[in-house]
Amino acid sequence: MDIKNSNWKIRKAKIINAKQMTKTEKWFDIQLSDGELDHEPGQFVQVELFGIGEVPISICSSPTKKGSFELTVRAAGKVTREMHKLDKGDFIAIRGPFGRPFPVKTMFGNDLLFVAGGLGIAPLRSLINYVMDNRREFGKVDILLGTKSPKDMLFSDEIGKWSKRLDVNFACTVDRAEPDWKGNVGLITSLIPGVNLNPERTYAVVVGPPIMYKFVIAELLKKKIPERHIVLSLERHMKCGMGKCGHCQIDHPKNYYCCKDGPTFTYDEVKDAKKL
């Protein structure tokens, strides 16, 4: 055991592309100097800006994309605000990937219902694009997307492409419309009753802010989707990513470490948590 191989050691990474997506979200395409990230959909990395600090960020690209990986970062705290100042050509430090991925293999052969609210599209996109690239392995695919307003929509070019695909049913809604908005207005829960699904063979994958889960899950249960077929990705402050620092532990009788036992959970695993 040599301290030089400590699990705290970083992987050097270069930002090869970056784009301000909305006022608060910036997208980064990142290349590691030591090869592939080798992640699975639903995992996260720790981004370290030396001298500032470290933050856990969901990986928003699919592992089927080779050569680099992508992060979408909301300026919410000290490190993420500083990260927004970075651009193409800048270097960052990475640890990871960490976390239990979405149960992709158990989803093979099943129908998929994706429900993304706000920034939840970022982690979910790693899975959606994986499914798009392995479309044959899955049944019917429905994507439901909700954002605050049309200008808050992330990945709008890509979403435009999903909506045109014949092998995907796509619907989106905004909380507040703007004059030129032609789509739905209302909460994301309003889209669920209209989905035509076979509950026993459907996996619903839901990612969004904590407040969204309760209402979306209630709608999914009304549709008779089994609890173990509802997959969530929970937000907590993963400070170490190694199941040790304690910050991300979920208030649940099983005391899951969100960073190691999650961040993806099935609803039946975490339904007793005080907050999702």
Add this chain to the structure above:
Amino acid sequence: MKYHVLEKENIDCFIKSLSKKMKVYAPVKKGNNNYAFEEVKSSKEISMDYIPTILPPKKYFMPQKEKMLDFDLSAKEPVDTPSLDVEEIALFGVHTCDLAGIQCLNIVFNERPRDYNFLLRKEKVFIIGLECNKYCDSYASCALVNSHLPNGGFDLFFTDIGDRYIINVNTQKGEDFIESIGLPKANERDLSGVDKIRDEKRKIFKNEIDVEPQKIPEMFEKVYNSKLWEKVGEKCLSCGNCTNVCPTCYCFDMEDMINLDLKTGARVRTWDSCQFETFATVAGGENFREERSLRQRHRVYRKFKFPVDRFNRFFCTGCGRCSRTCMAGINLKEILKEVAEEAKF
């Protein structure tokens, strides 16, 4: 098992021989019935009869502030060097509750991804245990969790049988040291002295809660949503004293510290506490454990339920430090009694 004998009058010789090889840390009296592990040079400084020290020996395995990486900001690309500055030390006089605490930390940090800092540091510590012949005070609950008797985790272990110490040798490292100072082997009479001490202890150290240890996790399953946590929460000041002094609490925070040259710095690990208000807060502002009652419940479940599910052992060593140090008078033994009562055990 090998046993050797050290006449009490030779204890100073023992400490001095040890301190010639490495720094020796042992319990030292601090006044007002407080004790602390500090560096000692002779046996006169050591308090052989002490109640649990203010901080447990975890401070030597996981320092309050610990540098994990050095970094250099002046380069265009990030440059980091994991580092560990550690010397060989001896811990003398560690009670069985604290030996159990070190074993708990050992399990946690051995779990993958492993914590190299802890594991490499622990290799440098020579551990000499010391048996408690009497019960320290009303805060302790070591008999409940069976940590009043030695269960490994030491190189050498001292038992005071009156006129002499009987030293149980548990490792080659321990054996080598004993050989280097040439201590005689224990005879039958010495060993029966140890047995006599243990028999006496069985009379004094009684299960404090009167619940079978195997049933404790089941008992906690029944009170997860109990109102009793609100009562504890109402008292709690969220100061974090209980977790700081706990021999098995290891939650931490990471911090980047920049040196005065503004070019170099270090990532530093510091002790943190699940009792602090913002411990489970995320950058977006959501606090996932906002209520003090839930934070206190979390602390207690992390001693009696969660580690049993995960590691098949309690992470309470019965040392009583959390209750002894609590400014608001929260008493773990009373909580356990209430839990037992409510769960009808």
